[in-house]
Amino acid sequence: MVGEMTNAALVPARRDLSDAPFLIAAQGGRPSRTPVWFMRQAGRSLPEYRKVRAGIPMLEACLTPELACEVTLQPVRRHGVDAAILFSDIVVPLFAAGVDLDIVPGTGPVIADPVRSAADVAALPVLQDEQVAPVAEAIRLVIAELGSTPLIGFAGAPFTVASYLVEGGPSRNHERTKALMHAEPETWHALLDRLADLTLSFLRTQIAAGVDAVQLFDSWAGALSERDYREFVLPHSAKVLGGLAEAGVPRFHFGVGTGELLPAMREAGADVVGVDWRTPLDAAARRLVAAAPAEPAPVVQGNLDPAVLFAGVPAIESEVDRILAEGRRTGGHVFNLGHGVLPDTDPDMITRVVELVHERGVSSVESDGAGVEAETR
Ligand code: CP3
Helix, strand or coil, X not given: CHHHHCCHHHCCCCCCCCCCHHHHHHCCCCCCCCCECCCCCCCCCCHHHHHHHCCCCHHHHXXXXXXXXXXXXXXXHHHCCCCEECCCCCCHHHHHHCCCEEEECCCXXXXXXXXXXXXXXXXXXXXXXXXXXXXXXXXXXXXXXHCCCCEEEEEECHHHHHHHHHHCCCCCCCHHHHHHHHHCHHHHHHHHHHHHHHHHHHHHHHHHHCCCEEEEECCCHHXXXXXXXXHHHHHHHHHHHHCCHHHCCCEEEECCCCCCCHHHHHHCCCCEEECCCCCCHHHHHHHHHHHCCCCCCCEEEEEECHHHHHCCHHHHXXXXXXXXXXXXXXXXXXXXXXXXXXXXXXXXXXXXXXXXXXXXXXXXXXXXXXXXXHHHC
């Protein structure tokens, strides 16, 4: 594959993908079929991933363009999903900028010197474009190989990245993060402002390199009350998403346990709101409409419980059918899981979901779209 990549630089930065179901659905249009992709589709559930990653640390893999390209393409080849997501991680821009961190297998990101004071915040490096040049190169390589499949770029949202920085690693209760937020709001806002700048610049680099959509992962935002989310997080996520408004690519915004936050997360500047498995998609759409009746009918993404992929084909089929039916009662539906693919998932079950969604999803949302208005307004 590497040998065929010599003219990657000649490929136009953005392809004409106006027929792509994923992009049509994301814009609230009528796709020829319900599009489907999976958070964490590029990774450990695939034997071909484990093979190419063997002996190579995660961050090194993310910053090796040919390898990141190969891992990004693997789930597209195997499952026939409607979008690729770039193989990377939410801590890649911090690492590239010089923050001392590692991704520890079985644990997640671990930060050598957690950020807990105004001085720590002031000492955070600013991301230079050339520091993420390998990511931009990986995107160019992927696009040269993808044909008509859209590529999703992504970043961690300021809150979720801040949680890793402040806690020093993964955290169940986010107590140090919430303590900083409430005890030293000025330091908190300074930290999130720095992270918003870093995230915005990282996503702009990805868009310039050619990604067709972006997803902002605020995975742990569901740990917050709506009140705290609005005061301490929303303005910073809005800086990121608002800063991309002119870029012309759909913006997805996702978190886990965010049933109470969905309208606020849309307000931050999302074109598509990701929903975890706890909230039915039609209920999510009703909440979004109630909060913003003048806005277009909301487009949602989700929301099969990743654990259902362990329950066997009959259970998977009935859950997929239920979710497709609920998705018809929204302004548009991009099928996904309610969170990432779990590492022990049988890849064949993922392929089966793709087939089911393509067989049984919408062929036209026109008539369904009319129903949405009646139900949701
Ligand atoms: O979606 C994709 O397939 C693209 C790749 C991707 C990875 N991380 C690769 C990865 C994406 C989109 C992410 C985002 C990410 N990283 C998030 C947000 C999404 C979510 O799941 O909520 C978060 C919170 C992280 C932080 C992180 N990085 C965690 C919690 C872990 C798992 C640690 C573990 O080993 O259990 C990582 C490591 C990581 N990121 C892996 C992969 C494939 C596993 C590393 C490996 O294969 O060795």
